[in-house]
Each structure stands twice: as structure tokens, then as C-alpha cells.
Amino acid sequence: MSGSKKLAAPGLLKVCIVGSGNWGSAVSKLIGANIINAPEFDKTVKMYVFEEILDATFGENSGKKLTAVINTKHENVKYLKGHRLPDNIVAEPDLVVAAQDADYLIFVLPHQFIGKALDNLTGKIKPSAVGMSLVKGLYNPEKTNIRLLSTVITDKLKIPMGVLMGANVANEVADGLFCETTIAFKELKQGQIFKKLMQTPDFRITVIKDVTNAELCGALKNIVAFAAGVSDGVFGEKTNTKAAIIRLGLMEMMKFAEQFFPGGTPETFLQSCGIGDLVTSCFGGRNRKVGEAFAASPAKTLDDLSKEMLGGQQLQGARTAEEVNYFLSHKGKEKDFPLFTAVHQICKKEMAPNKLIDAIRQHPEHHHFRVSVHGFNDERSAAGKPVFIYKNLLQRLITTIVTCSHLATTLAKHLLGWEEGILYFGANEPLGQGIVSLHPDMVDAINTYIHSDKVKLNGPPLISIGQAINGTLN
Numbered sequence: 001m002s003g004s005k006k007l008a009a010p011g012l013l014k015v016c017i018v019g020s021g022n023w024g025s026a027v028s029k030l031i032g033a034n035i036i037n038a039p040e041f042d043k044t045v046k047m048y049v050f051e052e053i054l055d056a057t058f059g060e061n062s063g064k065k066l067t068a069v070i071n072t073k074h075e076n077v078k079y080l081k082g083h084r085l086p087d088n089i090v091a092e093p094d095l096v097v098a099a100q101d102a103d104y105l106i107f108v109l110p111h112q113f114i115g116k117a118l119d120n121l122t123g124k125i126k127p128s129a130v131g132m133s134l135v136k137g138l139y140n141p142e143k144t145n146i147r148l149l150s151t152v153i154t155d156k157l158k159i160p161m162g163v164l165m166g167a168n169v170a171n172e173v174a175d176g177l178f179c180e181t182t183i184a185f186k187e188l189k190q191g192q193i194f195k196k197l198m199q200t201p202d203f204r205i206t207v208i209k210d211v212t213n214a215e216l217c218g219a220l221k222n223i224v225a226f227a228a229g230v231s232d233g234v235f236g237e238k239t240n241t242k243a244a245i246i247r248l249g250l251m252e253m254m255k256f257a258e259q260f261f262p263g264g265t266p267e268t269f270l271q272s273c274g275i276g277d278l279v280t281s282c283f284g285g286r287n288r289k290v291g292e293a294f295a296a297s298p299a300k301t302l303d304d305l306s307k308e309m310l311g312g313q314q315l316q317g318a319r320t321a322e323e324v325n326y327f328l329s330h331k332g333k334e335k336d337f338p339l340f341t342a343v344h345q346i347c348k349k350e351m352a353p354n355k356l357i358d359a360i361r362q363h364p365e366h367h368h369f370r371v372s373v374h375g376f377n378d379e380r381s382a383a384g385k386p387v388f389i390y391k392n393l394l395q396r397l398i399t400t401i402v403t404c405s406h407l408a409t410t411l412a413k414h415l416l417g418w419e420e421g422i423l424y425f426g427a428n429e430p431l432g433q434g435i436v437s438l439h440p441d442m443v444d445a446i447n448t449y450i451h452s453d454k455v456k457l458n459g460p461p462l463i464s465i466g467q468a469i470n471g472t473l474n
């Protein structure tokens with residue numbers, strides 16, 4: 001097919017893939033094949049390719065443009081070698097030409113290139129377009145704030161956005177190995193359309209609404225995967241330490257989401273985009289691989305190793321650790337996230353890799369219980385108005401986020417002496433649920449209190465407080 005010269009069928013929905021690296025190319029295999037059987041879609045899928053001339057290492061293709069090779073040989077010889085891309089995937093080096101008539105835009109560039117791509121696309125795409133981001137990263141050019149890329153894309157291009165995040169090492173997906181993934185879209189119907197474009201018997205997609213936590217999972221796990229690689233580099237094949245790093249990393253991911261992006265659902269961390277992606281990345285990803293090499297080769301820089309090991313692919317974890325660190329240091333919160341902070345310091349060579357464990361030995365997670373409060377049936381939670389309590393109490397309580405009203409309010413008043421610091425925020429889930437981080441001293445008192453006859457609830461809540469309580473109160 002002679003690529004962009006082919007005329008598109010009128011009236012059919014068009015898809016554009018913005019990006020053609022390792023993941024964009026793997027995803028183009030799924031979309032190119034599925035779209036053939038989707039009658040409402042144009043069969044030609046344009047894929048924006050950042051143009052490059054292939055060097056001498058590419059043998060018979062050396063000196064050729066990457067787009068020309070993709071459009072004639074149907075292989076991305078640089079970023080997904082050995083896989084035939086469907087004939088209906090058409091490489092296009094001009095971003096605006098690729099995207100301007102698309103109804104569905106799939107963003108899959110390394111996150112550092114998104115800002116420039118958006119500048120080029122602003123005002124040039126269909127106003128009715130819908131987008132989905134597969135980009136795992138955050139946006140922090142100002143260094144003081146941090147934003148979700150999907151939000152930035154919506155703000156700049158004025159289109160609704162969802163995300164696809166999951167345990168998806170691109171080469172394994174391209175090989176057709178079974179895996180799961182998560183699409184998150186506030187409008188579930190939109191998520192279902194992208195699911196139709198991408199799901200196969202071996203690429204199983206769950207559609208959820210919680211874009212915020214899904215996207216945070218995808219971005220933050222890259223920091224944890226780098227730390228897992230450092231553990232491999234320092235301790236070799238041993239797994240207990242790595243398991244601790246993964247668990248503490250997960251806890252920091254959840255805490256980061258709760259504190260700075262409230263409103264997501266904790267269950268999202270149990271989806272493929274959460275624990276699934278964390279596991280595959282900490283064992284099989286590029287961040288892990290480079291983290292291991294970095295720990296084992298102190299003389300080399302991250303740039304040296306990325307160039308040597310990734311063949312032009314881009315490392316995301318170190319950059320995300322830096323972006324998150326700018327934000328945490330601006331907020332004075334680095335100490336609350338010792339693993340994220342240590343990864344940044346290691347990447348900057350401000351900390352030796354073998355000091356990683358010293359940085360997390362006294363992790364806040366070892367001093368505080370997490371409390372989940374589910375399903376309170378009182379007037380405010382039933383009305384879909386969770387309560388948000390956020391207060392530092394007597395220097396004992398680290399952070400409290402309870403998206404549940406009755407018990408939270410009562411506990412705050414009777415046990416903790418709070419009369420203030422209770423804020424309300426908008427409708428979230430029909431029943432409140434959330435996580436509280438408590439000092440262990442508090443747990444016994446709370447346990448006693450909620451089992452006493454002082455607690456009068458007008459519904460059957462399920463309460464679990466760390467290891468102290470796990471049962472149903474009536």
C-alpha cells in the first residue's frame with residue numbers, strides 16, 4: 001500500500017497512532033488487525049513516525065528513512081525488529097498530516113516528547129476527536145506542580161481523554177503472549193470503543209472509570225522498577241529485598257495518589273495497571289534492566305547505559321523520579337517518600353546504589369497502620385458525598401484520608417479531638433471508601449471504640465483497621 005497517498009473512505013471513523021517506538025509499533029499490530037473487522041472504521045491507520053535516517057548498523061536499510069522502510073517492508077526495524085506490521089498501518093512523518101482527520105487519537109510517545117507534539121497539534125485536529133494515552137509518565141515542566149498527561153492533553157487539544165495502562169512489555173505483546181491491561185475512561189462507552197480496537201484473545205482489557213489512579217500507576221511504577229533493578233544489581237538474584245522494594249514502592253504510589261490526586265479508587269491498584277504492571281516492570285522491563293546495570297557499573301552514566309542497552313528506546317523511570325522529586329521537594333515531602341527520593345538521588349549519583357536499603361529501612365510504612373473503611377451507609381456517603389479529612393494530629397498521625405463520613409467524623413471527634421480539618425468534596429463513589437494511615441498507638445483505641453456501644457451506624461459497614469480489626473459491625 002503506498003501509504004498516505006491512499007484515499008480514505010468517506011464517513012468512516014479514522015484512527016491515528018501518535019508514536020511508533022517499541023510500544024506504539026506493538027500496539028499497531030493489534031489495531032491494524034482488529035480494525036479490518038470493524039465496519040465503522042476506515043481500514044487505513046496512520047501512525048506518526050518521528051523520522052530518522054537509519055545508520056550503518058541497519059545493513060540493507062542503512063541510509064533509508066524509517067518511514068520508507070515501514071511502508072515498504074512493513075517492519076519497524078529499529079524499534080520492533082522481527083515483527084511484521086499489518087499492511088494497513090501507514091507511517092507518516094508529519095504529525096499534523098497523521099492526526100488532522102483522526103476521530104480516535106492514540107498517544108504513545110515517550111513522555112518527554114508529548115509537550116512539543118501537543119504544541120504542534122493545537123488547533124489542528126478534529127474538535128470531535130477522542131483520545132487515549134498509552135504514555136507512562138507525568139508532566140512537570142514548571143518543576144513545582146505535577147500533572148497527569150491525559151489532563152494536559154485535554155487542556156491543550158480540548159478533547160476527552162482516557163488511558164491504557166497495564167502489564168504490557170511491548171515485545172511480549174507483539175509476540176502474542178497472553179496478558180491483561182486496563183483502559184480507564186470516565187465515559188465507559190468511549191473506553192469500550194478503544195477496547196474494540198485493541199482487545200484480542202491474548203490481550204485482555206478491563207475498562208474502568210478511574211483515569212487518575214490508572215495513569216498514576218503507569219507513571220510511578222517506572223520509579224519502583226528502577227529501584228528493583230538497583231536491587232538486582234546490588235544483591236544479584238535474591239528476591240526478599242526486591243519484594244520489600246516492590247511493596248514499599250506500591251505503598252508510596254498509593255500514598256502519592258491519595259495525597260496529591262484525591263478522588264481515585266484504591267481498587268485500581270489491584271488492576272493490571274497497578275500490581276500487574278508493577279510486577280512485570282520489576283522483573284522484565286527496561287527500567288529494571290538499566291537500573292541493574294547502573295548499580296553494577298558505577299563508572300557509567302545513565303545516558304551511556306541507555307544508549308548502549310536500549311537501541312534508541314527511551315528510559316522513563318529516572319526522568320519520572322526527577323520530575324516527582326522536584327514536586328516532592330517543593331512540597332517539603334521528600335521524607336514521606338523515601339524510595340522515590342532515593343531512586344532520584346541514585347540516578348543523580350548523589351547516593352550510592354548500595355545505600356538504597358539504608359534509605360528505606362525506617363520506612364514510614366513500618367510505623368503506621370493503614371486503615372480501610374468501606375461501605376458506610378449514612379446520609380452523606382449514601383448521597384455520594386465522601387468526607388475528606390486531612391490533618392496532622394499531635395504529630396502522631398501522618399496522613400488521613402477517609403472518604404467516608406460517619407465513622408470518620410465520629411472518630412475524629414471522640415478519639416482524636418478533631419473539631420476542624422474536615423472538608424467535603426464532590427461525589428465520587430456511591431459508598432465511601434478510603435485509606436487512613438495511623439500510628440499504631442491509635443489502633444487499639446479505635447478498635448475498642450468501634451466495638452463499643454457508642455458506635456451507632458445505620459447500616460452494615462465492613463471495617464478493617466490494619467491488623468487490628470477485620471470483620472463486620474452491625
Ligand SMILES: NC(=O)c1ccc[n+]([C@@H]2O[C@H](COP(=O)([O-])OP(=O)(O)OC[C@H]3O[C@@H](n4cnc5c(N)ncnc54)[C@H](O)[C@@H]3O)[C@@H](O)[C@H]2O)c1
Nearest residue numbers: 020021022023024050108109110113135136169170313314
Ligand atoms: N515499550 C514498552 O514495553 C512499553 C509498554 C507499555 C507502555 N510503554 C510506554 O509507552 C510510551 C512510549 O514508549 P515506547 O517504548 O513506544 O518508546 P521507545 O522507548 O521505543 O522510544 C523511542 C521512540 O521515541 C521517538 N523519538 C525519539 N526522539 C523523538 C523526538 N524528539 N520527538 C518525538 N519522538 C521521538 C522515536 O522515534 C521512537 O518512536 C512510554 O511512555 C512508555 O513508558 C512502553
Ligand SMILES: O=P(O)(O)OC[C@H](O)CO
Nearest residue numbers: 166167168169285286287
Ligand atoms: O520497559 P519499561 O520498564 O519501560 O516498562 C514497559 C512497560 O511499561 C511494562 O508494562
